[in-house]
Amino acid sequence: MSLITIDPRKAAPFPEAAAEILRDTQLRKNVAHATDVIQYKRAAVVAEKDDWQALRDAGATIRKEALQHLDSYLEQFEQQFTRAGGHVHWAADAEEAQRIVLGLLREVQATEIIKIKSMTTAEIDLNRNLAENGIRAYETDLAELILQLGAELPSHLIAPALHKNRQQVRELFAREMHLPNLTDDPPALAEAARLYLREKFLKVKSGVCGANFLVADTGSVCIVESEGNGRMCLTLPDTLIAIAGIEKVIPRFSNLEVLLQTLPRSATGERMNPYSSLWTGVTPGDGPRNLHVVLLDNGRSEILADTTSRQTLQCIRCGACQNACPVYRQTGGHAYGAVYGGPIGAILTPQLFHMEHAQSLPYASSLCGACYEVCPVKINIPEVLVYLRSKVVDQNRGKLASVFNQERVAMKMMARILLSRERFETAQRIARVLEKPLVGKDGWIHWLPGLAGRWTAARDLEALPTQTFREWWKERGNA
Amino acid sequence: MSREVVLHRVRSALAGSKAEDLPATSAYRRTGILTAEQKLHMLEDRLGEYGARVFRASEQDLRERIALALIEGKKLRMVHPSGLPEAWLDGRISWTADSNGGGEELSLARIESFDGVLTAATVAVAESGSIVLQHGAAEGRRALTLLPDYHLCVLFEHQLVETLAECFERLKGSATRPTTFISGPSATADIEMTRIKGVHGPRFLDVILVAP
Numbered sequence: 001m002s003l004i005t006i007d008p009r010k011a012a013p014f015p016e017a018a019a020e021i022l023r024d025t026q027l028r029k030n031v032a033h034a035t036d037v038i039q040y041k042r043a044a045v046v047a048e049k050d051d052w053q054a055l056r057d058a059g060a061t062i063r064k065e066a067l068q069h070l071d072s073y074l075e076q077f078e079q080q081f082t083r084a085g086g087h088v089h090w091a092a093d094a095e096e097a098q099r100i101v102l103g104l105l106r107e108v109q110a111t112e113i114i115k116i117k118s119m120t121t122a123e124i125d126l127n128r129n130l131a132e133n134g135i136r137a138y139e140t141d142l143a144e145l146i147l148q149l150g151a152e153l154p155s156h157l158i159a160p161a162l163h164k165n166r167q168q169v170r171e172l173f174a175r176e177m178h179l180p181n182l183t184d185d186p187p188a189l190a191e192a193a194r195l196y197l198r199e200k201f202l203k204v205k206s207g208v209c210g211a212n213f214l215v216a217d218t219g220s221v222c223i224v225e226s227e228g229n230g231r232m233c234l235t236l237p238d239t240l241i242a243i244a245g246i247e248k249v250i251p252r253f254s255n256l257e258v259l260l261q262t263l264p265r266s267a268t269g270e271r272m273n274p275y276s277s278l279w280t281g282v283t284p285g286d287g288p289r290n291l292h293v294v295l296l297d298n299g300r301s302e303i304l305a306d307t308t309s310r311q312t313l314q315c316i317r318c319g320a321c322q323n324a325c326p327v328y329r330q331t332g333g334h335a336y337g338a339v340y341g342g343p344i345g346a347i348l349t350p351q352l353f354h355m356e357h358a359q360s361l362p363y364a365s366s367l368c369g370a371c372y373e374v375c376p377v378k379i380n381i382p383e384v385l386v387y388l389r390s391k392v393v394d395q396n397r398g399k400l401a402s403v404f405n406q407e408r409v410a411m412k413m414m415a416r417i418l419l420s421r422e423r424f425e426t427a428q429r430i431a432r433v434l435e436k437p438l439v440g441k442d443g444w445i446h447w448l449p450g451l452a453g454r455w456t457a458a459r460d461l462e463a464l465p466t467q468t469f470r471e472w473w474k475e476r477g478n479a
Numbered sequence: 480m481s482r483e484v485v486l487h488r489v490r491s492a493l494a495g496s497k498a499e500d501l502p503a504t505s506a507y508r509r510t511g512i513l514t515a516e517q518k519l520h521m522l523e524d525r526l527g528e529y530g531a532r533v534f535r536a537s538e539q540d541l542r543e544r545i546a547l548a549l550i551e552g553k554k555l556r557m558v559h560p561s562g563l564p565e566a567w568l569d570g571r572i573s574w575t576a577d578s579n580g581g582g583e584e585l586s587l588a589r590i591e592s593f594d595g596v597l598t599a600a601t602v603a604v605a606e607s608g609s610i611v612l613q614h615g616a617a618e619g620r621r622a623l624t625l626l627p628d629y630h631l632c633v634l635f636e637h638q639l640v641e642t643l644a645e646c647f648e649r650l651k652g653s654a655t656r657p658t659t660f661i662s663g664p665s666a667t668a669d670i671e672m673t674r675i676k677g678v679h680g681p682r683f684l685d686v687i688l689v690a691p
């Protein structure tokens with residue numbers, strides 16, 4: 001049975017899922033290729049901005065300010081959006097959000113909806129819930145369409161089908177859209193999607209989307225996209241429901257002058273994405289008349305309460321940390337067993353699940369810091385990872401024989417040894433004796449027992465030198 | 480009520496900590512430094528990279544320039560918002576006005592059936608290669624610039640700013656109008672992260688820059 005799922009309650013620990021995925025060489029090639037392309041493009045458009053660091057600082061300040069006064073900004077957004085003829089709903093958890101959306105769609109007797117790509121709706125598993133209640137959701141973003149037709153799971157924040165290459169997409173479209181003569185030329189694939197969805201755009205009367213930003217002072221919703229499927233979904237239907245995490249709010253309209261520079265450059269390596277749309281309630285004669293925003297908590301307020309990990313909520317979902325991460329670049333998103341993969345997923349997922357699930361994710365990192373360096377809102381992901389590791393250890397204290405427990409004992413012993421010179425020197429001598437049976441002819445250790453065996457499972461360890469620097473120094477009569 | 484539940488949770492989450500002093504957000508470049516001509520060049524360049532075509536015209540030959548672009552491209556059946564200046568509409572092209580909310584509106588299928596749409600714009604940004612529509616009388620409701628496969632947009636030099644900050648300064652007074660930033664024709668990077676032109680929005684975008 002495959003270990004791959006995006007439900008953190010059922011997912012295998014990261015090392016097991018990763019081990020399975022690493023056997024899929026085609027997937028690894030696709031992920032490496034796509035992340036290479038995008039990193040290269042990003043570097044070029046970032047390098048031409050000599051105020052890039054100032055923009056990152058500004059982005060961080062905007063997002064921090066929003067979170068520090070989240071309650072007032074949410075209320076301000078609600079007030080403004082409502083005054084403009086829209087409706088705002090609040091959902092404490094995923095189930096409530098599903099219920100609200102279903103209720104709104106039933107009110108207008110919807111049996112199908114068109115959707116703009118939204119990680120938040122994936123987080124609350126909306127499509128499945130709607131399907132169980134007789135409402136069919138059509139994903140209209142090209143990547144989401146690929147996933148939906150292939151019954152596949154998303155693997156990236158921005159390009160959720162980046163684990164598929166053009167030949168694989170061609171095969172899928174040819175089969176599902178009955179186009180035996182389709183070529184694998186990307187423009188031909190895009191054209192196929194255009195024709196396939198056009199009729200839906202013109203006919204389906206209800207749309208569901210996420211939101212990139214909610215602007216508090218004007219009450220506007222902002223969607224950033226490329227294909228125009230977003231514009232279709234937010235313009236043509238009569239009813240439009242946007243589902244947004246409560247952290248998506250920004251204080252001011254003018255904040256977009258920063259975020260609309262850093263988001264496209266970080267996300268797709270473009271100076272600007274083809275389309276960004278803003279709407280503020282209902283505009284007579286233009287677009288949906290029945291407008292809703294669902295504000296979703298689902299664990300976010302708990303993250304907000306912790307001042308170390310609060311920065312997790314600054315995220316604007318650009319995916320740059322995923323592209324930069326040496327671990328993600330090997331495994332892709334599926335190994336993370338959640339909707340949110342890569343470094344941001346490694347800190348967000350366990351917290352959304354109260355640290356009870358996805359406990360292995362904070363360890364799925366070498367702490368190299370590449371994610372922090374590219375993050376357009378300066379989330380210190382390594383800092384949060386280390387902090388969450390300690391939380392995982394705390395959470396598991398008392399559960400005997402857990403690996404985290406062994407690690408804790410080891411760390412305690414290490415601390416005692418490092419605190420005293422004598423103990424340290426004795427430990428070195430003892431280690432030299434103990435390691436003897438393990439050292440191979442080549443001077444390397446290939447196998448270690450117990451918890452330490454995790455190190456040698458993937459790497460070799462060099463044997464200790466026969467003499468330490470201090471011993472050599474002493475021998476020269478320098479002590 | 481979940482409204483109270485969520486707000487209460489948020490307030491208690493924040494109650495435990497003091498608001499951190501945040502650095503000012505203004506150190507990035509807000510004001511442009513380019514001359515008018517350099518700005519036009521930059522916009523041309525950036526839009527060109529996205530796959531849009533840019534033409535220049537003076538106010539006097541604007542009508543002719545519009546007609547030429549359409550005739551060359553065989554876009555002979557055009558739709559336009561009702562607030563567009565009559566003077567732009569050359570008789571060699573067949574023109575249909577959308578009613579802009581008042582009176583009888585064109586159906587979506589009807590809008591889609593035209594060869595293209597001609598509109599004005601609100602602002603344009605040189606640095607990001609964007610034109611911004613706020614869907615007023617000369618820009619039309621949003622569906623109008625979305626369904627036809629071709630969009631021809633007329634832009635005046637005084638509407639062009641260099642930076643995004645300058646753009647938001649100009650939009651301030653009309654921030655709550657529906658607003659669309661358009662930076663090139665519809666595209667996707669979803670297959671192998673390569674920008675491919677043309678998915679759902681107009682696949683062809685031409686811009687006419689009107690400068691003396």
Ligand code: SF4
Nearest residue numbers: 315316318319321375
């Ligand atoms: S954590 Fe930063 S880099 Fe990663 S997706 Fe969020 S904003 Fe982008």
